[in-house]
Amino acid sequence: MILVTGATGFVGPHIVHALRAEERDVRALVREGSDTSRLRAWGCETAVGEMTDPSSLHRAVEGCDSVVHLVAIINGKPAEFERVMTLGTRDLVAAASAAGIRRFVLMSALGTDEQTKELVPYYRAKWEMEQTVKSSGLEHVIFRPSFVFGRDGGALAQFRKIAKLAPVTPIVGPGTQRIQPIWVEDVAAYFAASIEKPDAANRTFELGGPDIVTWNEFWTRLKASLGTKRPSIH
Numbered sequence: 001m002i003l004v005t006g007a008t009g010f011v012g013p014h015i016v017h018a019l020r021a022e023e024r025d026v027r028a029l030v031r032e033g034s035d036t037s038r039l040r041a042w043g044c045e046t047a048v049g050e051m052t053d054p055s056s057l058h059r060a061v062e063g064c065d066s067v068v069h070l071v072a073i074i075n076g077k078p079a080e081f082e083r084v085m086t087l088g089t090r091d092l093v094a095a096a097s098a099a100g101i102r103r104f105v106l107m108s109a110l111g112t113d114e115q116t117k118e119l120v121p122y123y124r125a126k127w128e129m130e131q132t133v134k135s136s137g138l139e140h141v142i143f144r145p146s147f148v149f150g151r152d153g154g155a156l157a158q159f160r161k162i163a164k165l166a167p168v169t170p171i172v173g174p175g176t177q178r179i180q181p182i183w184v185e186d187v188a189a190y191f192a193a194s195i196e197k198p199d200a201a202n203r204t205f206e207l208g209g210p211d212i213v214t215w216n217e218f219w220t221r222l223k224a225s226l227g228t229k230r231p232s233i234h
Contacts, residue, residue, distance in 0.1 A: 002195065003061050005029045005051070005092065006070030007039060010153040011107070014188035015068060016044060022192060029060045051088030057095040065102045066195050067092070078121040085125035093136045104140045105194050106133050110206055112144055139201050141194045146208040150184030163223050169232040175216035180208030
């Protein structure tokens with residue numbers, strides 16, 4: 001049984017679907033009131049719980065042999081990042097250790113390192129999550145995906161909205177920073193494969209797609225695909 005946190009987010013359902021396609025048993029940690037119809041249709045178990053409720057994490061991980069931890073927040077106060085991501089991960093790792101989990105797979109983010117943790121609470125929380133997992137003694141795999149995109153959500157949907165509706169496109173800095181967008185189904189395939197691969201144990205992998213573009217190039221391509229010619233500002 002594989003426990004998946006964040007299973008109702010953007011990337012989570014794709015990972016769950018990839019695992020179920022391999023006929024793996026999946027239990028999804030979901031919040032009270034979450035729409036679980038799709039997960040149940042795929043044959044998943046569900047466990048109601050919160051990253052801020054350690055007892056619910058212990059119940060969720062009971063009987064599992066692997067954990068895929070995807071929960072993260074994008075917006076909030078520093079204390080919220082700490083409670084949900086940093087402390088929540090510590091509590092989940094403690095529960096996983098107590099349950100004898102065989103492998104712990106963590107979603108981090110590209111750009112997470114000791115320098116960027118000082119920039120924004122998100123990177124600090126991701127860095128601290130990585131350190132918690134690495135020092136846990138659990139066999140683990142850490143993924144740092146680049147910008148993840150897909151048809152059904154993620155940042156691309158917001159970018160499309162900006163490109164179509166905003167009078168100008170705001171680009172942070174000179175726009176020459178490089179990104180390597182990766183398709184959400186490819187991310188899901190990496191996570192599904194990581195559960196059993198012996199040579200992935202205790203390693204960190206950075207994930208990116210086949211194309212490397214600057215933010216300027218990204219916005220130019222996106223606007224061209226939408227048939228809009230609105231200007232950009234830096």
